[in-house]
Amino acid sequence: MPDCSTSALPDKRQVAASFSRAASTYDAVAELQRAVGGRLLELLPAQTAPQRWVDLGSGTGYFTRALAARYPQAHGLSVDIAEGMLRHAREQGGALHFIGGDAERLPLRDGMSDLLFSSLAVQWCADLPAVLGEARRVLRPGGIAAFSSLCIGTLGELRQSWEAVDGFVHVNRFRAFEQYQQHCQGSGLEVLALRTEDRVLHFPDLRSLTHELKALGAHNLNPGRPDGLTGRERVRALIAAYERFRQPEGLPATYRVVYAVLRKT
8 A cells, every 4th residue: 555645755757857867966966875875785684695686776876886896796786767877877887787667666577686775765656565565576585675765854954944935845755754664564574674863964055955956866856846936035035044053064954864674584
């Protein structure tokens, strides 16, 4: 059954198009993505030694290459819904195959993988139970599904600042952590780890934050977002509202990250 918040999540075609456009700029501003994926790699069970792994939502292939280096004897598959990202990743190598595919309906055969790794992609999927069901399907017994995602609390400073300005949806919506708990526990996979960690980035000004979100392809993709240009008065009001959060290091942007490690029994 889809999440109750499905209608509030972005259309996957818009997600694919947005990230395809960001392929050439993504790596230059992906500090958070590298840190989160690196942490997810650290959480993999020490005995993990896959013969075949899948990097799901592989983006530019940064962790495709990291997995290839970590498991040099294994065969790797890179899967992403954004063709622009796949083209970019394919040029860098690291996987045996680069495949266009939807996490909710993977173009992979049953029981073909020992490790399904997915960092900061699941939050764009409306049907999390379907994603977990696909993970269970393509994993062999004993196989590991590890993912990182984002939940409510992410970009809270930006959301609150916009709420002080108008009633439109300007910040991407994310699931509650409780929904991740519910769906993981009901997935038929054994939950080895499931936790949240906050990561806070700092920016000198609001323009730097919004520029990074656009370069990542992760700017506002939600239904209910405003059409057209934002008026100057609203921008000034937003800047004033966000300045209330300023810290000595700069303007904070909090990302509430979900880490999950599951095993097929």
